Amino acid sequence: MARPRTPLLDRERIARTALQLVAEQGEFSVPQIARALGVQTGSVYHHVDGRAGVVELIRELVCERITDEALTLEPWDRALEEWARSYRAAFAAYPRAIPLLMTTPVRAPRVLAHYERAVALLLAAGFGSAQVMPLLTALENLILGSALDLAAPEAMWEPSPQTPLLARALSTVGTGRADAAFELGLAAFLAYARTLRSGAKS
Missing domain, CATH: 1.10.10.60 (Homeodomain-like)
Structure with a gap:
């Protein structure tokens, strides 16, 4: 045969x-x-x-699906921002894989190399060694939480007559709640990271 x-x-x-x-x-x-x-x-x-x-x-x-070229952009905060968007899009395509992948140690050489580049970016930007992993972990938490949020129903709350303030707040959100929340979280993260970096360099 x-x-x-x-x-x-x-x-x-x-x-x-x-x-x-x-x-x-x-x-x-x-x-x-x-x-x-x-x-x-x-x-x-x-x-x-x-x-x-x-x-x-x-x-x-x-x-x-994560764009490696994002980590080569300048300045460092633009690189992190584009990396975060690409990272979120990659995992949003497979939200049910997130719990599996985030609860097992990373061993894949290609993925470890990706993290190596992210660490190098932060060190080159002037962050202290002790700041790098907390920063990356916090950013990952934001990214992956948002990727899961994209897979959730647009209306995650069902207000009752006893929650009029919640109902009013929800009525003003419109569509794109998950995207708006991600943009807010990412902007806040980058603003805090810039503050940390200034402190590390002073």
Whole structure:
């Protein structure tokens, strides 16, 4: 029998199948991946280092959507702003992957290299070493929370007669609540980061 021109199994197909499962049900298992690809479970393990290896493949696939060039922009705050927007868009495409990826350690070399560039950007901008990870973590919290918010219903509150102030506030928001909240949070983050940077350089 002639060998198929396209390999039946490879890391990219495993990653895309796992990400599809996560998008549909918020989780995956290696046997589910194998069934979806029409192979034995053991065949999947020949290509990945167990479940943790699949998680890292998913991480790489999602993070491919983040624009690396954003971190090369100048000045530093413009770079962070564009990076944040790209990061949010990447994860907003797969909101159900966020809990999975944010509760497991990052090991994927390509993703670690991305963080290395972000750290280098902040250090070159004049931030102290002890400030870098709190800044990046705070920005990630804002980005990922906003990415989840984009997947939520536009109307997240159902006011009652006992909450007239809430009802009035909601009536003034209009559409785009999640985007408006993200812009507010990002502006506040960057303003505080500029203050920190000034203190670090003085």
